[in-house]
Amino acid sequence: MKVREINLHHVRMPLLEPWVTAYGSQENIESLFVNLRFDSGDGWGECSPSPLPLYNTEYTKGAFNVARDVFAPKIVGREISSADQLQSLFQEFKGHEFARSAFDTAWWDAYARQCDKPLWSLIGGVNETVSVGADIPVLSSTAALIDRISEAIDQGFPRVKLKFNRSCTVEMIERVRSTYPDIVMHIDCNSGFTLDDIEMFRALDHLGLKMIEQPLAYDDLVNHAALQKQIKTPICLDESITSVNRAAKAIKIGACRWVNIKTSRVGGLTNALAIHDLCMDKGVPIWVGGMLESAVGQGPSLALATKGNVGYPSDIFPSSRFFEEDFSNPEISLSGEGKITAPSRPGSGFAPKMNFLKKYSVESAKITKSRG
Numbered sequence: 461m462k463v464r465e466i467n468l469h470h471v472r473m474p475l476l477e478p479w480v481t482a483y484g485s486q487e488n489i490e491s492l493f494v495n496l497r498f499d500s501g502d503g504w505g506e507c508s509p510s511p512l513p514l515y516n517t518e519y520t521k522g523a524f525n526v527a528r529d530v531f532a533p534k535i536v537g538r539e540i541s542s543a544d545q546l547q548s549l550f551q552e553f554k555g556h557e558f559a560r561s562a563f564d565t566a567w568w569d570a571y572a573r574q575c576d577k578p579l580w581s582l583i584g585g586v587n588e589t590v591s592v593g594a595d596i597p598v599l600s601s602t603a604a605l606i607d608r609i610s611e612a613i614d615q616g617f618p619r620v621k622l623k624f625n626r627s628c629t630v631e632m633i634e635r636v637r638s639t640y641p642d643i644v645m646h647i648d649c650n651s652g653f654t655l656d657d658i659e660m661f662r663a664l665d666h667l668g669l670k671m672i673e674q675p676l677a678y679d680d681l682v683n684h685a686a687l688q689k690q691i692k693t694p695i696c697l698d699e700s701i702t703s704v705n706r707a708a709k710a711i712k713i714g715a716c717r718w719v720n721i722k723t724s725r726v727g728g729l730t731n732a733l734a735i736h737d738l739c740m741d742k743g744v745p746i747w748v749g750g751m752l753e754s755a756v757g758q759g760p761s762l763a764l765a766t767k768g769n770v771g772y773p774s775d776i777f778p779s780s781r782f783f784e785e786d787f788s789n790p791e792i793s794l795s796g797e798g799k800i801t802a803p804s805r806p807g808s809g810f811a812p813k814m815n816f817l818k819k820y821s822v823e824s825a826k827i828t829k830s831r832g
Contacts, residue, residue: 465497470524482625482652490520494562503570505562506757557727564728573807585766593773616797619644648673684715745771755788759808
């Protein structure tokens with residue numbers, strides 16, 4: 461598969477409501493779309509880092525720049541026969557996992573189309589229908605939170621994830637638990653706390669949380685291991701897991717009992733599959749996370765969620781959760797209560813609407829030959 465042309469689009473589109481986490485409030489989706497054109501067809505990838513470098517060191521404008529100036533010139537005109545080869549071509553460059561993930565998933569989309577197979581089947585998925593949960597941002601009051609949880613329960617979601625920052629309290633979670641004693645739930649701290657908050661984490665132990673997601677700084681495996689030794693509730697690492705090597709280290713030192721894999725955060729589906737296999741080998745269950753992506757970006761994550769070591773409802777969202785209308789054709793929709801079924805079409809099953817790319821593009825670029 462020889463790369464003939466690469467098209468890049470930095471897009472911005474409003475969300476239905478602000479998404480409030482420990483990092484602040486986000487009102488728009490900002491994504492990088494990558495289209496790889498080969499002799500035999502094409503493929504699409506998407507990544508959606510934060511508009512500012514808050515979630516990690518990447519942000520969408522920077523991802524577009526490195527895609528245009530570094531990654532695209534590196535591979536245009538080359539024959540790329542495997543995803544591992546693509547990753548090896550980028551190996552000399554440090555970081556920028558989000559940007560490289562958009563290239564990696566575009567390659568997988570094109571390859572699956574060439575093989576005339578759905579992506580989930582091509583990578584060895586075991587069940588095309590996956591369980592998904594409901595995510596609830598930080599809200600203005602406990603009453604509003606309970607109302608939103610009630611909506612999720614009525615819609616049949618099997619678990620809820622509650623964003624949790626320093627405006628939130630143990631008493632709030634106690635109120636939720638007393639209202640819904642049997643609901644499966646966890647909190648996501650998005651790196652918002654430190655070991656100085658140990659008493660708060662201990663106080664959460666009696667509330668039956670499935671896990672506490674990313675309680676401490678994204679780059680601090682050691683203190684996560686220290687915290688896990690002092691609390692009963694399992695820790696799940698998200699932002700901390702950026703590579704196979706980081707996942708191996710986290711598991712080795714006992715920094716987590718669950719791993720959340722975001723395809724874009726770890727540099728693409730190739731690395732996500734390797735982390736999945738590592739965790740399965742070590743007996744650590746995983747679940748699949750997501751950013752504020754369109755269905756194009758969620759497609760590879762949906763494929764990953766069909767794999768055998770996924771032990772918890774994933775963060776894959778119906779398009780209507782965040783957008784008045786998705787970038788993608790088709791959109792993602794529920795196939796049952798708390799269920800989404802991976803597409804049967806060849807490839808990831810999703811591609812952007814070209815009129816949306818034109819309408820919402822902040823900047824675009826076409827690369828047809830190497831600059832070096």
